[in-house]
C-alpha cells in the first residue's frame with residue numbers, strides 16, 4: 001500500500017494503528033552499525049542494588065537467594081546521519097567520567113555526537129546516565145546535543161513511585177528540558193524509529209523497532225531482556241505485568257524469527273545481539 005511517498009511497512013507486523021505506524025521507506029538509513037556498551041555483569045536481589053559480579057571468579061550461589069545475574073548494556077546505533085543511544089546504563093563513574101562516556105570513547109564515538117537518546121523506561125539501571133552532575137551539584141543532560149525521547153507517563157510514574165526503582169532527583173534534569181521530546185503513546189520518529197507502549201515490565205514501558213533498509217532492529221528493553229527468556233514460558237515476579245511480558249516475548253520471538261528481526265538484549269550476558277551476523 002502506498003500513500004504518496006509513504007508506504008505502509010510491507011512486512012508490517014503491527015497494522016492496528018495504521019496512521020501512527022507509517023514508515024517512510026524512501027528514507028530509511030542505508031546501513032547501521034550496532035555496538036553494545038557493556039557496563040559489566042551484576043547480581044540484583046530484592047534490595048534492587050546492582051552488585052558487580054565477576055563471571056570468572058564469583059559464584060552465583062554465594063549471592064542472596066533469588067539473585068538475578070544480568071548484564072547491563074545500552075546500545076549505540078550509528079547511521080549515516082544519526083548516533084542513537086538506546087537507554088543510558090547505570091550512570092556509574094569510571095576514572096572521573098561516566099562509564100558510558102568512556103565506553104563510547106573506546107569505540108571512537110564522542111558522547112557529544114549522540115543525536116538521539118531513546119528511553120525504554122526510567123528504572124535506574126536504564127536511566128542512570130540521562131544526566132550528569134557538575135561540580136556545583138547541578139544536573140545537565142549527559143548527552144549535551146541529543147534529543148531525548150521519553151514517555152511522559154513513564155516520567156510521571158517514576159516521580160510517583162520513586163526510590164529504589166527510580167532515581168527521582170537525577171531524572172529531574174529531564175523536566176521542562178527543551179531537548180526532551182515527551183512521547184504520549186505509540187508512533188514513529190523520523191519515519192523509521194517505531195515505538196510502542198507495552199505496559200509490561202513497567203506501566204508505561206516502551207519498545208522500539210528501528211527500520212533500516214533490509215533490516216529491522218528490535219529493542220524490547222526489559223520486556224525482552226535476555227535471549228533465554230524468549231524461548232521459555234517464563235513469568236518474572238519483578239515485572240509490573242509478568243504474564244503480559246511473557247506473552248509479548250512469545251509473540252515477538254515468533255514474528256522476529258519469521259521476519260528476520262535483529263534482537264538487542266539489554267541484560268544478556270552472552271548474546272547482546274541475536275542473531276549475530
Ligand SMILES: [Zn+2]
Pocket residue numbers: 121123126201222
Ligand atoms: Zn526495568
